[in-house]
Amino acid sequence: MKRKIGIVGATGYTGVELLRLLVSHPAVEITCVTSREHAGSRVDAMFPNLRGYLDLTFTAPSDEALSACDLVFFATPNGIAMKSAQTLLDAGTKVIDLAADFRIKDIAVWEKWYGMQHASPHLVEEAVYGLPELNRAAIRNARLVANPGCYPTAVTLGLLPLVENNLIDVAGIIADTKSGVSGAGRKAEVHTLLAEAGDNFKAYAVAGHRHQPEIAQTLSTIAQTAISPVFVPHLLPMIRGIHATLYAMLTTEADLQQLYATRYAAEPFVDVMPAGSHPETRSVRGANVCRMAIHRPGNGQRVVVLSVIDNLVKGAAGQAVQNMNLMLDLAEGTALQQPGLLP
Amino acid sequence: MKRKIGIVGATGYTGVELLRLLVSHPAVEITCVTSREHAGSRVDAMFPNLRGYLDLTFTAPSDEALSACDLVFFATPNGIAMKSAQTLLDAGTKVIDLAADFRIKDIAVWEKWYGMQHASPHLVEEAVYGLPELNRAAIRNARLVANPGCYPTAVTLGLLPLVENNLIDVAGIIADTKSGVSGAGRKAEVHTLLAEAGDNFKAYAVAGHRHQPEIAQTLSTIAQTAISPVFVPHLLPMIRGIHATLYAMLTTEADLQQLYATRYAAEPFVDVMPAGSHPETRSVRGANVCRMAIHRPGNGQRVVVLSVIDNLVKGAAGQAVQNMNLMLDLAEGTALQQPGLLP
Amino acid sequence: MKRKIGIVGATGYTGVELLRLLVSHPAVEITCVTSREHAGSRVDAMFPNLRGYLDLTFTAPSDEALSACDLVFFATPNGIAMKSAQTLLDAGTKVIDLAADFRIKDIAVWEKWYGMQHASPHLVEEAVYGLPELNRAAIRNARLVANPGCYPTAVTLGLLPLVENNLIDVAGIIADTKSGVSGAGRKAEVHTLLAEAGDNFKAYAVAGHRHQPEIAQTLSTIAQTAISPVFVPHLLPMIRGIHATLYAMLTTEADLQQLYATRYAAEPFVDVMPAGSHPETRSVRGANVCRMAIHRPGNGQRVVVLSVIDNLVKGAAGQAVQNMNLMLDLAEGTALQQPGLLP
Amino acid sequence: MKRKIGIVGATGYTGVELLRLLVSHPAVEITCVTSREHAGSRVDAMFPNLRGYLDLTFTAPSDEALSACDLVFFATPNGIAMKSAQTLLDAGTKVIDLAADFRIKDIAVWEKWYGMQHASPHLVEEAVYGLPELNRAAIRNARLVANPGCYPTAVTLGLLPLVENNLIDVAGIIADTKSGVSGAGRKAEVHTLLAEAGDNFKAYAVAGHRHQPEIAQTLSTIAQTAISPVFVPHLLPMIRGIHATLYAMLTTEADLQQLYATRYAAEPFVDVMPAGSHPETRSVRGANVCRMAIHRPGNGQRVVVLSVIDNLVKGAAGQAVQNMNLMLDLAEGTALQQPGLLP
The missing domain is CATH 3.40.50.720 (NAD(P)-binding Rossmann-like Domain)
Structure with a gap:
């Protein structure tokens, strides 16, 4: 039934x-x-x-x-x-x-x-924080799930392997994030009109954004130490998609490509691209996936992680359905197995 | 002073x-x-x-x-x-x-x-209807000018030579028009959000739009007979620009390219393109000009006029400044001599 | 197997x-x-x-x-x-x-x-012309199917009930059509660059377009008389979607809403909207459906049909899969039952 | 003459x-x-x-x-x-x-x-590097000017006051930059088609971009020490505009708002916005200006500078005309005094 x-x-x-x-x-x-x-x-x-x-x-x-x-x-x-x-x-x-x-x-x-x-x-x-890649077992048993914010999903999944393994200077994390306007919701407001937000780009809420404490909480819990990343969101002239560009300094040497590939090997909805890749938001349009690539420019200690999601899918409704599947003991990927709409 | x-x-x-x-x-x-x-x-x-x-x-x-x-x-x-x-x-x-x-x-x-x-x-x-190409002398002497609507400007200028010279079947005029969203104004409304109007196209107000009677009035006055064109507006996923695609049946043979070129030869802000052209809205972005091209597909009796303006300039503020210049006895083109912003 | x-x-x-x-x-x-x-x-x-x-x-x-x-x-x-x-x-x-x-x-x-x-x-x-709404039986038996063009799909489905029932003056049909740029394919060309086609609108090929004879052939076959509609395509500043605005003069009175509803009642991939509707291209983004609405402005004899498809789905790949399903004796809608991606 | x-x-x-x-x-x-x-x-x-x-x-x-x-x-x-x-x-x-x-x-x-x-x-x-805010006197006397790159203009002007005054840890500068597609030029290429770059966002050239050594050279010359910032460019789904989001750690306390205001007070084409502002790329569309705002989230030591230009104007042709005016001993702002096109 x-x-x-x-x-x-x-x-x-x-x-x-x-x-x-x-x-x-x-x-x-x-x-x-x-x-x-x-x-x-x-x-x-x-x-x-x-x-x-x-x-x-x-x-x-x-x-x-x-x-x-x-x-x-x-x-x-x-x-x-x-x-x-x-x-x-x-x-x-x-x-x-x-x-x-x-x-x-x-x-x-x-x-x-x-x-x-x-x-x-x-x-x-x-309430269980509904990021399956972090809390799958708890979600299965939960009555009440707090579905993560869109930015926090892209940022947290992009930093997870580094923080879990204590590889970076957590004091210096920067999350430069960009979102399509559907993240602002279907409310009648001047600043998200096509005539205002179209053909335009800007940062916003640099002084403080609600998703910063959410990210800080998750990363701090993982690291068992207080982490408060710099978080700067921007508004993209498009409808769907978040791109997080994440910066950190490596403190311990590691094969990051291997690290990420291993960490997410069993995850159905995280995709680690080959070294040197640049994930595009359109590759996840309509799809429940977080796609990422890891860079070390000049092979230095600076790590740059590029992480993309569809803010309405893996950043909201898709992740919610993934959580629902877990909570109702259904196959986790049911109704979520669709490639992104490209172009 | x-x-x-x-x-x-x-x-x-x-x-x-x-x-x-x-x-x-x-x-x-x-x-x-x-x-x-x-x-x-x-x-x-x-x-x-x-x-x-x-x-x-x-x-x-x-x-x-x-x-x-x-x-x-x-x-x-x-x-x-x-x-x-x-x-x-x-x-x-x-x-x-x-x-x-x-x-x-x-x-x-x-x-x-x-x-x-x-x-x-x-x-x-x-009040004088402020279309200089039609009412220049009256505007010069006016105390009160009604600045034309954006669609009416593009449509009327596109049809003027045909109607003035009684060359077409005025019962069959069709104006299929497309506008950028700035025409809807800077009001907080759901349907003009980027997330609604972006990456999307639709007709609206097919049952009736306020600009239809305005166009009908002007054309009827010129023709000295009642004209009520079919007028179907559409919303474009962009900010500035109107494109009117105008259809009429020729009843009297004429060299239309020559007719338009002559009618608008002395007009500073109407540009008749060479035969075979397709005017682009971006060519008038930010510019006070109505640019048009005249076609007769298959050299038949069907005339297709393509007419573009920037709805905020020749379709509103630019035309208003042009009218102001006339009313204040200033050179008509003052502050309006700028090429469009392309790309 | x-x-x-x-x-x-x-x-x-x-x-x-x-x-x-x-x-x-x-x-x-x-x-x-x-x-x-x-x-x-x-x-x-x-x-x-x-x-x-x-x-x-x-x-x-x-x-x-x-x-x-x-x-x-x-x-x-x-x-x-x-x-x-x-x-x-x-x-x-x-x-x-x-x-x-x-x-x-x-x-x-x-x-x-x-x-x-x-x-x-x-x-x-x-070869069978692969428009299932017209040729379903023949497609089932075909070895070779010619998948229809994108514009012809939107235009033909929009006019079919009128032409089949001989209700309009077929000499005066106008198809004012608008397409997203993916219709031009994934070829490196200047005129479809984002910096050229973005934030811009224009007509093209007014003198003649390859889809005109294709439409003419289908309509003529249905009507058993030569039909050569005026066909004016335009390029939209967006990726997916075709909107056809179709004009015709009614010669025989009929309840058009009822006519269309009946004609397409059994069609899985044609959707006739309620009277007064304006179909949006985004409502069919990624979906194999032709969605349409029928208007008679001022309740006159002029019919205006609004017809939208995703040019890559019902206008190309989706229709091809629909044809494949028929040719391979599979359920016609297999792999095609997905709502459009909105917003 | x-x-x-x-x-x-x-x-x-x-x-x-x-x-x-x-x-x-x-x-x-x-x-x-x-x-x-x-x-x-x-x-x-x-x-x-x-x-x-x-x-x-x-x-x-x-x-x-x-x-x-x-x-x-x-x-x-x-x-x-x-x-x-x-x-x-x-x-x-x-x-x-x-x-x-x-x-x-x-x-x-x-x-x-x-x-x-x-x-x-x-x-x-x-050759004189044609950034008037840095080299005005030399440009006046130059026969040969190297007009700066678009990204380097936005980044260098955004960091200039900090570097000139030795206020930051120059080892940790990050320039997260975003550009409209016109920066890629009017070349027929697949990746800048509207159907590829539209409605999409991605980083590119994270491994290395030609503008990095240009920025490094200028900053190093100013600081009299080697500076090699992390530089990550991204492609925006729009035509004109660059937004540079610049990160640095303050090593010496200073009133940054005052510092920037003073540094650029006499500059005709640099605009320092009030504290707390978020400059929009559309505010400089078509205009020869670099508009910026300075932030210190949480009043900490992390500085975030937001800097926008029109890549084709202050980032290319406008700056070139500014240089021309200087080289030909004309008023520096001639032909460059136009507000941006908004919306």
């Missing part, structure tokens, strides 16, 4: 991407797609790419309907899932939050960066 | 484009740039391309300050200029409205398409 | 798109991917989106290897398939040509438009 | 940009525009944005015609200017090379990076 799946807040980009992936999933059935504003209207009227694949209307959020699901995704703004998760968990429904409510373990840090009081601090400890 | 110029509502794209052109104008001085919302903040903080060229802050709209100008541009939404124009005209200040308030002579038609009651129907008759 | 599939000339965009679709096809096995120039190098080195999905190297074209296939796709420039098809057919291998070699029945017309002598005129008669 | 100007190789993007700027220059006359391949055809047939502004045809390169000029620009590939410069200098004609022939003082380094033997090593010493 198919598992029942609900999606709260499916009018944004992570929502429609979840739907795109899940309609091809043989073991699940989408039973409930909520939107307070659009209740009563067909989902495929808003997202016509789904015409013929999804015969559902948006419904108003209801604890009853959602509690009847085996698993519920929150594709909502920050601060929503934390108010409803406990109710669903009590009903035996598993929860994956694609927003940031359960990502940061230190409540004070979370409240500072997200500008609100946390409604369920007791659940933060229980 | 320099003429004093005011701009009402300079926080949109036609506003910043007026500023870009006027800061290089040797005979005018911008004395007043209004915005209710941004009063007190520097203009170049919003539009950093103007840093070093314009030392002004936005001020709240004030009849007193605007009345001290020789000429005021309204770069406002529809329905604003019609409320203030009379006061300025009474003070001896000339007015150019870049919105649609004074474009349509038939008040009932205007009220139907623009969904509001007209506040100054008595001024509509006085 | 899986069917063996070969692809000749898989270094272009239709080639890589065939590969993207076929690696997910459960009933076929790609055994041979040829490229004279790149023989010996891995396919996924050129197209890294295929890393992990295709473990093949390009091989030099060889009749022997290709003849061992059940079916061979030619994703080559025009003029290649016509030289090799007979050999493969003789060996019992079925052939689908994605180029134009077998599309035009009148050899003289073909030779005029394609500028070369036809090498296999005797096969042209046998 | 107007100065006579020649341009060798004006069929590329730096060539057409020189023409766009120079047609508005009141003190010069373009007398000679050469192209071996296009000799005899009109310049504005290739670049229709110049229609009405330039009445010239391309001519085959001729020492005689070029020697009659007061100054000649080489907008040619690398390796051309070095063969002709001496002849022109002997005739009293000044020379500005927009390619790299005279940028690197160490001939061995140049020959290694550019893969050819230098034809005029004796001229390399004489």
